[in-house]
Amino acid sequence: MAKLSLSSVFFVSPLFLCFFSSLSSWDGLESYIVHVQSSHKPSLFSSHDHWHNSLLRSLPSSPQPATLLYSYSRALQGFSARLSPTQTAALRRHPSVISVIPDQAREIHTTHTPAFLGFSDNSGLWSNSNYGEDVIVGVLDTGIWPEHPSFSDSGLDPVPSTWKCACEIGPDFPASSCNRKLIGARAFYKGYLTHSMGR
Known part of the structure; x- marks a missing residue:
């Protein structure tokens, strides 16, 4: 059986990435992060996950039903989901929804965090906090x-x-x-x- 050379793998891999990235919205759905008001959860739902799924099931199912990706309950109350433009508009009008934000890939800002945050090696918060020991x-x-x-x-x-x-x-x-x-x-x-x- 013939083996692929390393250079062939590096050539073929980008082709697959290009192909798959061209399919990003073939089903008409895009990924969104939905921030909801925690206090609006009806008591009939045993968990926020159940409530989030219920919100999605209440949306129009055309062209595809909305799909829950994750539920969040620590840094914010909400969820991420695959939504159509119609579903996105319906969620934005819902009284329990604070925001509906497109989920986007982000570029790296830095690989030098202390410099990026303005920490000095000789004085200030960085040195006064023992350079992050026990953090x-x-x-x-x-x-x-x-x-x-x-x-x-x-x-x-x-x-x-x-x-x-x-x-x-x-x-x-x-x-x-x-x-x-x-x-x-x-x-x-x-x-x-x-x-x-x-x-």
Whole structure:
């Protein structure tokens, strides 16, 4: 059986990406983040997830039914969903909805966070806070390599007992990827996949 050379793989991969990205809205639906007023949840719903699904089922189902991707309850109360323009307009008019925002891929701002945030090595908040010692930092990332030396937990203290997050495992992210430095991980890829692959 013939093997593909590395250069062939690098040539073929962009072709697949171009093909899939051209399908991004083949079904007429786009990904949106919907922010709702938590206090508006009717008591007959046992959870916000049930309420979010009910809101989506109440929308017109043409050309396709709206599809729930994620429900959110920590930083904001809401959900992300695949919606048609008609469904989007209906949600924007709903009295419980604060905003309906298109879900968009974002470009990286920097790889030098302290400089980007204006921290100085010699004075100010950065040095006064012991350069972030004992601080848990949350990062939204496009992908990480847990095996990289920068994620080594050598010499670090145990994870704080008050930490309440999870290490979500996946096909390319085994539980062993989390350690005392990389103390939690979650994958939010459904909106990206539906945008880039048209599903």
